Amino acid sequence: MRRAAAAGIATAAAALANMLPSVGAHAASPSQDYALNCMGCHGTEAQGIPGKVPPLANALSRFMRTSEGRNYVLRVPGAANSALSDEQLAAVLNWLAVTYDSSAASSQPAPFTSNEVAALRRRPLLSVLATRSAVVHNLATTGPSPPSQY
Amino acid sequence: MTKHWPGVTLVILGAGIASSWAAAPAKPQPPPLPAEHLTVATVGPKSPHWVYVVDYAYNNEIDSRVWLFDGDTHRRIGQIDTGFIPGINISPDGRTTAVATTYFARGGHGTRTDVVEFNDNNTLAKTGEIVIPPKHAQTLAMLFTIGYSSDGKFVYVPYLTPAASFGVLDPARKQVLGEIDTAGCTLVFPWGPNRVSSICESGRLLTVTLDARGKEGSRTTSEPFFNVDEDPVFAQAIPLPDGYAYLSFLGQLHEIDFTQPKPTPRAAWSLVSAAEKGTWRPGGVQVGALHRTQQKLFVPMHRGGDGSHKDGGTEIWVFDLKSHQRTARWPIDTRVTGAAVAVQVSQDPAPLLFVATDKAHLLVLDAQTGKLQHDEKNLGQTPQLLLNP
Amino acid sequence: MKNLDRLVENSARSLAKRTSRRSLLASLGQLLTGAALLPLLPIDRTARAQEPARPSAAEQKCEYWKYCAIDGFLCACCGGTSTSCPPGTQSSPITWIGTCHNPADGRDYIVSYNDCCGKVSCGDCFCDRNEGEKPMYRLSRNNDVNWCMANSESNYHCSVSVILGVAEK
Numbered sequence: 001m002r003r004a005a006a007a008g009i010a011t012a013a014a015a016l017a018n019m020l021p022s023v024g025a026h027a028a029s030p031s032q033d034y035a036l037n038c039m040g041c042h043g044t045e046a047q048g049i050p051g052k053v054p055p056l057a058n059a060l061s062r063f064m065r066t067s068e069g070r071n072y073v074l075r076v077p078g079a080a081n082s083a084l085s086d087e088q089l090a091a092v093l094n095w096l097a098v099t100y101d102s103s104a105a106s107s108q109p110a111p112f113t114s115n116e117v118a119a120l121r122r123r124p125l126l127s128v129l130a131t132r133s134a135v136v137h138n139l140a141t142t143g144p145s146p147p148s149q150y
Numbered sequence: 151m152t153k154h155w156p157g158v159t160l161v162i163l164g165a166g167i168a169s170s171w172a173a174a175p176a177k178p179q180p181p182p183l184p185a186e187h188l189t190v191a192t193v194g195p196k197s198p199h200w201v202y203v204v205d206y207a208y209n210n211e212i213d214s215r216v217w218l219f220d221g222d223t224h225r226r227i228g229q230i231d232t233g234f235i236p237g238i239n240i241s242p243d244g245r246t247t248a249v250a251t252t253y254f255a256r257g258g259h260g261t262r263t264d265v266v267e268f269n270d271n272n273t274l275a276k277t278g279e280i281v282i283p284p285k286h287a288q289t290l291a292m293l294f295t296i297g298y299s300s301d302g303k304f305v306y307v308p309y310l311t312p313a314a315s316f317g318v319l320d321p322a323r324k325q326v327l328g329e330i331d332t333a334g335c336t337l338v339f340p341w342g343p344n345r346v347s348s349i350c351e352s353g354r355l356l357t358v359t360l361d362a363r364g365k366e367g368s369r370t371t372s373e374p375f376f377n378v379d380e381d382p383v384f385a386q387a388i389p390l391p392d393g394y395a396y397l398s399f400l401g402q403l404h405e406i407d408f409t410q411p412k413p414t415p416r417a418a419w420s421l422v423s424a425a426e427k428g429t430w431r432p433g434g435v436q437v438g439a440l441h442r443t444q445q446k447l448f449v450p451m452h453r454g455g456d457g458s459h460k461d462g463g464t465e466i467w468v469f470d471l472k473s474h475q476r477t478a479r480w481p482i483d484t485r486v487t488g489a490a491v492a493v494q495v496s497q498d499p500a501p502l503l504f505v506a507t508d509k510a511h512l513l514v515l516d517a518q519t520g521k522l523q524h525d526e527k528n529l530g531q532t533p534q535l536l537l538n539p
Numbered sequence: 540m541k542n543l544d545r546l547v548e549n550s551a552r553s554l555a556k557r558t559s560r561r562s563l564l565a566s567l568g569q570l571l572t573g574a575a576l577l578p579l580l581p582i583d584r585t586a587r588a589q590e591p592a593r594p595s596a597a598e599q600k601c602e603y604w605k606y607c608a609i610d611g612f613l614c615a616c617c618g619g620t621s622t623s624c625p626p627g628t629q630s631s632p633i634t635w636i637g638t639c640h641n642p643a644d645g646r647d648y649i650v651s652y653n654d655c656c657g658k659v660s661c662g663d664c665f666c667d668r669n670e671g672e673k674p675m676y677r678l679s680r681n682n683d684v685n686w687c688m689a690n691s692e693s694n695y696h697c698s699v700s701v702i703l704g705v706a707e708k
Contacts, residue, residue: 052312052313053313077314077333077335078334080333081334081335081350081351081352081354082351083351083352083378124333124334125331125333126331126366126369127331128313128331128333
């Protein structure tokens, strides 16, 4: 029973890997990059800390629905100044969006590409909270939105 | 006999005692001591050979303090209390020690209040405070967890929540003027009357220029000058006359010229030869000190590998900042004194080198010859940062 | 295999709450093929423990392999263990991360160094090791800051080290 399940799971894992933009041969997996670089503050379930650290679960993928939201995500401090390469950052964000979002598979946003990351992340936001508030306000008019405050 | 003449008995005994006194060798009793007056000591005239020794008191961390120590008389002059994981710095005019720190309402627990406390360096008394948001960045003892603008008009306090930002304070009016988001870049490296830089994971410096009200006027980022994965730099920069120098784990010195429109790195140079690189490394907490006029750089060095960047130095290496030549290597008797975790040099023409060790000794060396003049044992519990007056 | 079953069971329980079935299977597949780590939940484990701490002799020593990037007092000497906070303290929800080599099985493990908070310094078994540690501008790998900073009671008492999973090569 376990062995059969394992075989099915391995196939699904391969399917997931194919969904992600290709990552460099030497890059660690996105889940490991998340653990080493982000999870210490954003949490083991990407849940954040109320008042201190924004959640990524049920939030990140919603930001990814619009270009304004994607712009915001790539310019927050954790992304803009991170030592992760553009490829690694894209992979981590895409993995988070798939893994920590309870909405249906059909409404998953388009994954980030490393080109998109490279184009936007070099200009960190000046005022994160104010920008977040404005972006969330706009997102709320077109579908599920991430929390404005945290 | 005792019953009928008790008084007589006493008298006889007393007479006996008196006569035995009279029989002792003659020595005049000294006059009685005069009544004393209880006073409060003064600090005395300032000497360049003083050093402020920051003791985080790890075993009792809410009870940190700063010792003011005289490098000539080897005497403790006094103490400044500094709360929990403080940031400490001295005003540009030398008259005030500013402390950014945390107090809990019930000692070890309870509501957290963060304050910047101002202490008069002529009396070591607290003279005022500014309550700040409970966000002060609580971290290693560094010169960059509180800072002054060059004219003393602004005080900067890094915040960490874990989001990074810094507060701008007006020390004269005792007000918080505002808070500047630093996009994940940390600490405060002030320059001039209104510029503050912070150091980023990307290997860059973020620099914010403030307006007259302490609000953000503009910001820039430098080109990256180090790679955090290959050879990170200690966040504990070494102040230079024209900027700050950042020393890397592998012994590269990155001098950054802050007099330019934005902080501009000079070509890095190596404290270690090719043969020494990777083996001899700088380490500790306060990893370098510069005598500004003699242009001499003092660095605690140890033999070690990856992960040894906080190991204390077994030697002090001395460099000429201009020529980049190493001019001396002074071994430390670590079995007796412990290894060097902090260095500071007095800025006068006959300078002293102060070395705090991981056994809580404070060593006083002749900064020109390396001769050990004094070993002060147990100066505090965990002394890790040294400031010039 | 028993340990793996337990890991899978725990992860399934926590994942099922919030992911689609496809994502769940995909993530489990990554765990079973050993290609990625699946975080265990330090906070959950503390809550479930509810029993007196029995630290081993090894985890009360600074040289213990899991402590390769720890900085502070070992909770194992303070009434807890390397994976439990002492009674009356609260674990920090934010943490720094290390990668330590276990000589017993030759693997590298990713370790979470949570602080235990709300009481004054434990004062015993101070240990400061820095393998892979970075200065505070790389916060996730920095052990200098007070990781109790985001707790309602933010005094620092001691530090634990909790295995999150096997590190990939």
